[in-house]
Amino acid sequence: MRAIRMLLVSALTLGTLSAQAGEQDVARLTQLLEKSQTIEANFSQLTLDAGGTSLQETTGKMTVKRPGLFYWHTDAPQEQVVVSDGKNVTLWDPDLEQATVKKLDQRLNQTPALLLSGDVSKISQSFDIVSKEQGEVMDFTLKPKTKDTLFDSLRVSFRKGLINDMQLIDSVGQRTNILFNGVKANQPVPADKFQFKIPAGADVIQE
Numbered sequence: 001m002r003a004i005r006m007l008l009v010s011a012l013t014l015g016t017l018s019a020q021a022g023e024q025d026v027a028r029l030t031q032l033l034e035k036s037q038t039i040e041a042n043f044s045q046l047t048l049d050a051g052g053t054s055l056q057e058t059t060g061k062m063t064v065k066r067p068g069l070f071y072w073h074t075d076a077p078q079e080q081v082v083v084s085d086g087k088n089v090t091l092w093d094p095d096l097e098q099a100t101v102k103k104l105d106q107r108l109n110q111t112p113a114l115l116l117s118g119d120v121s122k123i124s125q126s127f128d129i130v131s132k133e134q135g136e137v138m139d140f141t142l143k144p145k146t147k148d149t150l151f152d153s154l155r156v157s158f159r160k161g162l163i164n165d166m167q168l169i170d171s172v173g174q175r176t177n178i179l180f181n182g183v184k185a186n187q188p189v190p191a192d193k194f195q196f197k198i199p200a201g202a203d204v205i206q207e
Contacts, residue, residue, distance in 0.1 A: 025131040026124045033120045036185040038065045050173030064117035069194040083196040090196045099198045102207035
């Protein structure tokens, strides 16, 4: 009986320590995200299949502003523009001359820009978070609490307090690595940066 009591005490203690560690990880990520109310950066993105074979490489520019505003422009030849005005997200495909407009998904699971620009107070509602610190780099691994997501895990890294890179892994093992460079935080951003004007004659899909 004493052994059983000891096991129960140990389990309760470990559970408390785990909860405290989780709260600390959430607090660290929240602090780092809130530190940058605006972010401007160039990015390079590499997508690999489960075996490590390169599927796609792209580059581009992003601008985000809290809460919920972002501009994500992928360069040609796979050019796309994704813009959020805080209520709707517009995806513009210039090759197809097509714009897709849908409601902003506040679950933060559709694009890395949503995590960087979204409501940080809700992150812990959507993800289990674990952090790891190595020198001047702080890594966070986010695991979605629901299955209705585009990825199984997301790692986001900060270097000296600024966003450095992200890695998304989906259910079939496909990995998308995004490296940010030339990062500028808390710079003034014009409001019209997040207002996308759909060209005349374009096809528009409402979702």
